[in-house]
Amino acid sequence: MKIILDCFGGDNCPGSAIDGALLAIAEDKTLNVTLCGDEKTIADYLIGKTYDNSRLSILNASDIITNDDTPTLAIRRKKDASMTVGLKTLAQEDYDGFVSSGNTGALLVGASLIVKRIDGVQRCSLSPVLPTMIDGKGTILVDSGANVDCSPEMLRDFALMGSAYMKSVCGIENPKVGLLNNGTEEEKGNSLTKLAYQMLKETDINFVGNIESREMFTGDVDVIVADGFAGNIALKSAEGMGKVIFKMLKKYITEGGLRAKLGYLLLKPSLKKLKGIMSSDAVGGGVFLGANKIVVKAHGASNAVAFKNAILRAGEMAQAGLIEKIKTALAKNAEDNV
Amino acid sequence: MKIILDCFGGDNCPGSAIDGALLAIAEDKTLNVTLCGDEKTIADYLIGKTYDNSRLSILNASDIITNDDTPTLAIRRKKDASMTVGLKTLAQEDYDGFVSSGNTGALLVGASLIVKRIDGVQRCSLSPVLPTMIDGKGTILVDSGANVDCSPEMLRDFALMGSAYMKSVCGIENPKVGLLNNGTEEEKGNSLTKLAYQMLKETDINFVGNIESREMFTGDVDVIVADGFAGNIALKSAEGMGKVIFKMLKKYITEGGLRAKLGYLLLKPSLKKLKGIMSSDAVGGGVFLGANKIVVKAHGASNAVAFKNAILRAGEMAQAGLIEKIKTALAKNAEDNV
Numbered sequence: 001m002k003i004i005l006d007c008f009g010g011d012n013c014p015g016s017a018i019d020g021a022l023l024a025i026a027e028d029k030t031l032n033v034t035l036c037g038d039e040k041t042i043a044d045y046l047i048g049k050t051y052d053n054s055r056l057s058i059l060n061a062s063d064i065i066t067n068d069d070t071p072t073l074a075i076r077r078k079k080d081a082s083m084t085v086g087l088k089t090l091a092q093e094d095y096d097g098f099v100s101s102g103n104t105g106a107l108l109v110g111a112s113l114i115v116k117r118i119d120g121v122q123r124c125s126l127s128p129v130l131p132t133m134i135d136g137k138g139t140i141l142v143d144s145g146a147n148v149d150c151s152p153e154m155l156r157d158f159a160l161m162g163s164a165y166m167k168s169v170c171g172i173e174n175p176k177v178g179l180l181n182n183g184t185e186e187e188k189g190n191s192l193t194k195l196a197y198q199m200l201k202e203t204d205i206n207f208v209g210n211i212e213s214r215e216m217f218t219g220d221v222d223v224i225v226a227d228g229f230a231g232n233i234a235l236k237s238a239e240g241m242g243k244v245i246f247k248m249l250k251k252y253i254t255e256g257g258l259r260a261k262l263g264y265l266l267l268k269p270s271l272k273k274l275k276g277i278m279s280s281d282a283v284g285g286g287v288f289l290g291a292n293k294i295v296v297k298a299h300g301a302s303n304a305v306a307f308k309n310a311i312l313r314a315g316e317m318a319q320a321g322l323i324e325k326i327k328t329a330l331a332k333n334a335e336d337n338v
Numbered sequence: 339m340k341i342i343l344d345c346f347g348g349d350n351c352p353g354s355a356i357d358g359a360l361l362a363i364a365e366d367k368t369l370n371v372t373l374c375g376d377e378k379t380i381a382d383y384l385i386g387k388t389y390d391n392s393r394l395s396i397l398n399a400s401d402i403i404t405n406d407d408t409p410t411l412a413i414r415r416k417k418d419a420s421m422t423v424g425l426k427t428l429a430q431e432d433y434d435g436f437v438s439s440g441n442t443g444a445l446l447v448g449a450s451l452i453v454k455r456i457d458g459v460q461r462c463s464l465s466p467v468l469p470t471m472i473d474g475k476g477t478i479l480v481d482s483g484a485n486v487d488c489s490p491e492m493l494r495d496f497a498l499m500g501s502a503y504m505k506s507v508c509g510i511e512n513p514k515v516g517l518l519n520n521g522t523e524e525e526k527g528n529s530l531t532k533l534a535y536q537m538l539k540e541t542d543i544n545f546v547g548n549i550e551s552r553e554m555f556t557g558d559v560d561v562i563v564a565d566g567f568a569g570n571i572a573l574k575s576a577e578g579m580g581k582v583i584f585k586m587l588k589k590y591i592t593e594g595g596l597r598a599k600l601g602y603l604l605l606k607p608s609l610k611k612l613k614g615i616m617s618s619d620a621v622g623g624g625v626f627l628g629a630n631k632i633v634v635k636a637h638g639a640s641n642a643v644a645f646k647n648a649i650l651r652a653g654e655m656a657q658a659g660l661i662e663k664i665k666t667a668l669a670k671n672a673e674d675n676v
Contacts, residue, residue, distance in 0.1 A: 133582045133585070133586050145520055148520055148527065148528035148529075149528045149529050180571065182483055182486055182566070182567055182570040182571065189486065189567075190486035190487045190565075190567045191486075191487050193567075212574050212578075213570075213571045213572075213574040213575035213578060214574040214575065214577050214578030214581070215578060216575060216578055216579075217578060217579065217582045218578070218582070227528075228520070229520055229527075229528045229531075229568065230567065230568060230571050232520040232551075233518065233520065233551045233568050233571050233572050233575070234551075234571045234572070234575040235575075236550050236551040236552040237551035237552065237554060237571070237572040237573075237575040237576045237579075238575045238576060238578065238579035239552050239579075240550075240551060240552030240553060240554055240555060240556075240576065241555065241575075241576035241577075241579040241580055241583075242579055242583065243552070244471045244555045244556070245580065245583055245612065245616075247471070248471050248612055248615065249608065249609070249612055252607075252608035252609075252611050252612060253605070253608055255608075256605075256607060256608045259604050259607075260604065260605055260607070260608050262601075262604050263600075263601045263602070263603070263604025263605030263606075263608070264601070264605060265601070266597050266598065266600050266601025266604065267591070267594075267598055267601030267602060267605055268601075269590075269594060269597075269598070270587065270590035270591055270593075270594045270598050270601070271587070271590075273590050274583065274586055274587055274590060277586065278583075
């Protein structure tokens, strides 16, 4: 699989991006990574590093899209930015996927305008696989924030695409799909989710009904369907609670004197494990479902491990034939509903 | 202050409700509580208990609204239910507030139809005060789920009412009001929050802009304004994450052998403290802002302490003249915008 990596635009770029690529090709011998960005900077960074150079190449791009850039303007005007060049090369040449930790909005616009959407898909969704803490198999959230105003039809397509993802990439036979809602009963919901519920019932995917956001990390469902506004709120709320809990625990340990400090030292490995599974580095970014090729967003603060995971995931998606599987699922649903 | 307590309809009723009332009148000597529900059952339960009977009375009601009842039908048809009788008595007689752990939807309908809304208020909002863990002063969330489809005007009224609450009940001079959104920048949001943002800018409350759900428990703002769908998703997501963290920690401690178990024992007081501040018992329920009198929802699984807190909070709201303060704030805003 051939993956293009945007080496500029994120917080720890280009160092962590390049290090992540080296880790990825060391771990997966079938992987080729093309580092996109300023050729000289990248080449200089690679000096003295050991890697299989038959599977690492550089694609020059002299400009950078930053987080301060307006997405649509940036994609239209910054023709030489690493993100724009990378996406164009992905669209036009024989590459399987693109990974970037840069401007999320620009990447969404680029995925839609340059890579283009699959026929019939109205909007691409940003879909991270959340760690399900109890069973560890993961749940994909479609959408986590790319589309803040959605139609029921969009939610139905999110469901079809998410189900195709969990089936093809994660090998789950008949993925359980839940609709994020303010209650589990069928009659619950706002005007959007009520309509989407009825539409999801008509599909041939394994729609199991509404789920509440308190069940997001339990693994009860494999796919969570949400409009991007609700998905974003749910995700960040859980993140915020996680942070607050660790902060408060730290405070109580400090206040608890010697006994608490000793307890903390003994419990440190367990607490570290807990922090590890909650870390966004473990997720490896979200994929823009609905684009014609694989486009993965790594989070802005990605370190080398996060980049490595994002690249490996992109490779797995390509290997699984994700795009074709999504096309088939969407076409089948359209046929069934003629 | 004279508070009516619905003793039936919640999970631990009537025992926990009555015990909570006894704790409340013991703690606040200015409080009168009227226990509403089946007279004989309540009287029997009180046998042998010690309390100031000049401040405790019984209001007979022979029927119960359960969680299986349809809200509007239940309020209309179950004329003798403890919730209906209690709300009617609150509306017609010299009482200051009503507390119930029963059917949330029915309580919302009852607050709107029986107690009625303040002039000009389109919808009542269910508004719990969230524990802000770092500073402990609390943040009110308006709305946490009563109204799943909102207009920008409704969000503006939620903001005005929430601000009046934090000022009058919690004594915060100039409460900071934030709009729950998918990003902090002014241009962020869905079609609803974008319009609400502009409307909030026009009010004379201390609107500090958008906040993300990851900041819900930091105490950065005193009032969080949200449509009930988003507010509900945010709240339950945080709750779910809290539960998952403790569940995983337990798992890691079990796996961690003797060392981890010893660490856990030493750290137990700190962990217990952490669980305590996260507990919904500490919150003491949410108030239906917008009703003509104080109507407080205690959570369905309330124990005696949760009931006590809900009753004390209702008394404090009445003492603070909350309803008048809300009326003044709404009228002032209407005047300013003529």
